[in-house]
Amino acid sequence: MELFRIRRDIPFMRHAIVLNAISALTFILAVFFLVTRGLNLSVEFTGGTVMEVAYEQPADLEAIRKVVEAQGYAEVPVQNFGTSRDVLLRLPPQEGKSSGEQAQTLLEALKAQDPKVELRRTEFVGPQVGEELVESGLMALGLVIAGIMIYLAIRFEWKYAVSAIIANMHDVVIILGFFAFFQWEFSLAVLAAVLAVLGYSVNESVVIFDRIRESFRKYRKKTTIEVIDHAITSTISRTIITHGSTQIMVLSMLLFGGPTLHYFALALTIGILFGIYSSVFVAAAIAMWLGIKREDLIKTTRKEGDPDDPNAGAVV
């Protein structure tokens, strides 16, 4: 079976401007949503208490909300979590009361309403720990970017490093934009997914760059644009199959992983889909515009000659 019967190199770079314009547009949209709507940060980052309770019958959210409000909480998100019988409550930190007391009194009030309620999980994060997690997250992001740029600059050349990072940060921002637009919960696990996507995306670009380098060596007569087109075309089968395989795993997680892994798998899905786009088209195009040339990657050897050697230059 061969799904990719491609006869000649597809001239991708001819459409570079259009492709990049689309990606720039989505990027701006994503930033817009991030700024206007902001991320729906989970309790791990903001601090506060989360309670997950399970009922035997599908839960009546309205009734539960009334009970919660009667306890004095103003606007507490009460939502289904996974199945209609599980309910998730997020309580803001309350002055003077420890989270344990908050959870305890609330649980008792809920028990009064329906004695069969079961507490499955509570989580409390102090605001200070939340702040620290935000900091750590940002530092991890910074470290990844720096590490990848250094590695690529060494293996290839700085132009490749820059174009890879720009293209793949674009991925990250788009994922964040989706989360901001749909107000999906952004938790520590999602942050881990985002960083994994960054590594994975750069992975893609590296494969293309590797091909570019090989083509520069092999096809001395092709222009830079032709080389890039050839590289993308010859790797496209691999790119799509790999993304497909990873997506199958992520789909499996979305279907079977339950609500805890749901947003994690969503972040990965978006990352994988947009990743093809950015790593293949955007990265190569930016590299092209930064002016990559054959000479960047291939070091021509100089002929060493010892001027005192009487046999210099002798050929048999």
Next chain:
Amino acid sequence: MNRYPLWKNAIIVVVFLIGLIYSLPNLFGESPAVQVSSGKATVKVDTDTLAKVESALAAESLKPSLVQFDGNSVKARFETTDDQIKARDVLERTFNPDPAAPTHVVALNLLPRTPAWLASMGAAPMYLGLDLRGGVHFLLEVDMAAALQRRADVLATDLRTSLREKGIRHGGISRSGQSIEIRTGDASTFEAVRNAVLDQFQDLQVAENADPASGRLVVSIRPESARAVQDQALKQNITTLHNRINELGVAEPVIQQQGANRIVVQLPGVQDTAKAKDILGRTATLEVRLVDESAEGKAAERGNGPVPFGAERYLERSGQAVIVKREVLLTGENLTDAQAGFDDQQQPAVHLTLDSKGSRVFRDVTRENVGKRMAIILFEKGQGEVVTAPVIRTEIGGGRVQISGAMTTVEANDTALLLRAGSLAAPMEIIEERTIGPSLGAENIAKGFNSVIWGFAVIVIFMSVYYMLFGVFSSLALAFNLVLLVAVLSMLQATLTLPGIAAMALALGMAIDANVLINERVREELRNGVSPQTAINIGYDNAWGTILDSNITSLIAGIALLIFGSGPVRGFAVVHCIGILTSMFSAVVFSRGLVNLWYGRQKKLKSVSIGTVWRPDADGKSVAKAD
């Protein structure tokens, strides 16, 4: 050229076997068990306890499948939960004959059912995190400022005493924050005080801009000493927590220092968070009271009369009764330190340090009660036990108390430990908390497992259909990758969390990339007309550079997460990084090993089963551009 030398094949076989052996324990599941551990700081669990457990169980005809002693507890495994419960009752009766004063903790536990031959090789199943097992997780922060303030208090008192002994007059000593201010009159007093500080107090340093004319000398605790105080406070709090957590009967609690001033407490299997938190947060349970030396009191002590009104009866460790007045003079809050040491006659003694309030009270009490006895009572679980009841010989000011006489060094150590255990060195606050019910834990395992298995199945089917035999080899390599990953995690006993299982799934999805690269390359070479043996060789060689680059970039992301991640995210990062490393080995070395075994010997290889190798000119249509 597609032949692996013997040693390479040998390595593959060895790694394969190791992977298989060390991942096997994960298949065996767990069985109910009972764990006996020490309930008090002075009670030790050793091989005698092991023998006692065995005989107690044998006496009731309970047959454990395994009894082992692992250094600080004795574990006995059973086949059914009924046996487990019966055994728990039997052992509870044997070890805690007096339910009101338990000496051991007998807890229910789940032990992995690893067969003995595997266990003897050190193979164990993966260590499951709380979100897979159920339990409670706390992060406590120690208020270091308070600990330093108490230390400054003590030093101020010492300073006062020292200056008085030297006859240096000063205008007053006060503590503000963590520094001590001494009001001096003139320059000579200033100098005298400064010298006294530098001579005798290694822990203090003089402020740099000390000006004799200002009439004030500010001293503060040296940074090294401050760090020592913090370390000590943290360790003491950890010891206190240990003792308190033993009361919960939790099997295998985790109590660890995290960073400079935090303590992580994990209690697997505990559901009653309220009780756990109550026990953790309990404040000092140490009391100092006067002994009732009236005639009735003495009679009651001898057992000849009832306990007089206004007094209470407690027992010393030796069994001797002590009648103490009800009035509490001091509590553990005022005790800052207790250390074992020696007195002037080189006899074992316990040195106590009190804070400023404590030393004041103590001075008054000792001044008015010379010749009388004073008792120090330790309250554990609401039950009091007299640690020591010495005679007051003189007025003791200065907050430093020495208790000596009639004790061995071991007893002095134990007493100091008990006194320290009764009080927290510095207050703690819960800054993070997580509870997971056990049903959720089991569900999480099932969910994670399902996602991995189903995704794996689909990928295997696709690869085999698309790449034929090479696809089958790639699938085998992927399976080997999974086995190796599980084996490494089991060997390292790294904590597996739900995100960790997700990382496993992701790692498999990414690992297939290497094989796709290789297969596509081989197909391309075949398309270009290269002979099959050469195509295989070139395919693997060329792909290796790309595989290395791309995996390293993923590894960088994984390492960043490892450094900055915590909790479940850390579990993700660990599996991610290990998954990348195992995938490099399995995708390249293992799959090539298989290919070499299959195709390597055929010198005149005409074709390989790699699926369709589509050549554009075979269709008779336009030929691809010639290079």
